[in-house]
Amino acid sequence: MLKTVNILNKRARFDYEIIDTYNAGIVLAGTEIKSIRLGKANITESFCEFSGDELFAINTYIEEYMFGNQFNHKSRSERKLLLNKKELKSLQKSVQAKGLTIIPLKLFTNEKGLAKLQIGLCKGKKNYDKRESLKEQDTKRDLDRIKKAF
Numbered sequence: 383m384l385k386t387v388n389i390l391n392k393r394a395r396f397d398y399e400i401i402d403t404y405n406a407g408i409v410l411a412g413t414e415i416k417s418i419r420l421g422k423a424n425i426t427e428s429f430c431e432f433s434g435d436e437l438f439a440i441n442t443y444i445e446e447y448m449f450g451n452q453f454n455h456k457s458r459s460e461r462k463l464l465l466n467k468k469e470l471k472s473l474q475k476s477v478q479a480k481g482l483t484i485i486p487l488k489l490f491t492n493e494k495g496l497a498k499l500q501i502g503l504c505k506g507k508k509n510y511d512k513r514e515s516l517k518e519q520d521t522k523r524d525l526d527r528i529k530k531a532f
Contacts, residue, residue, distance in 0.1 A: 387418060388489075390487070392426075394485045394504065399506075400504050401482065402502065403487065403501070403502045404503075405500050406498065407464035408439065408464070409463075411453075415497055416447045417445050418491070422444065423442070425443075425486045428441045428442040428486050429483065429485055433460075436463075437484070439501075441458060443458055476503060484502070485504045
């Protein structure tokens with residue numbers, strides 16, 4: 383019944399340098415978790431923001447459940463993230479002081495079937511950093527091709 387779901391934000395690793403990662407729970411409605419278990423979610427354009435002392439995932443897309451009726455959820459809405467107070471305070475301090483940002487990296491279900499969001503404390507990459515990462519990917523791909531040929 384429970385299928386493991388791994389929805390990745392590949393763009394985040396290209397655009398940002400990840401400093402630290404956290405696993406956070408998400409407050410969801412009934413039809414939202416059903417859509418996530420079907421793999422109908424997207425986190426590429428989302429980011430996290432503090433509202434008071436609470437952390438929210440903004441612009442996360444979870445498709446409406448196809449068998450939902452009038453109780454169906456909105457596809458793009460703010461979703462509250464659940465973390466410990468210590469983690470929230472340290473994240474808030476680092477975001478305010480250092481100018482870092484919080485980006486969702488992975489949306490997954492754990493062994494109990496609960497949806498979790500892996501978030502990363504990130505620093506934006508410059509254009510030359512992105513070019514370096516593209517060069518590294520190209521050289522790794524070329525080396526893999528050479529190894530496979532022999």
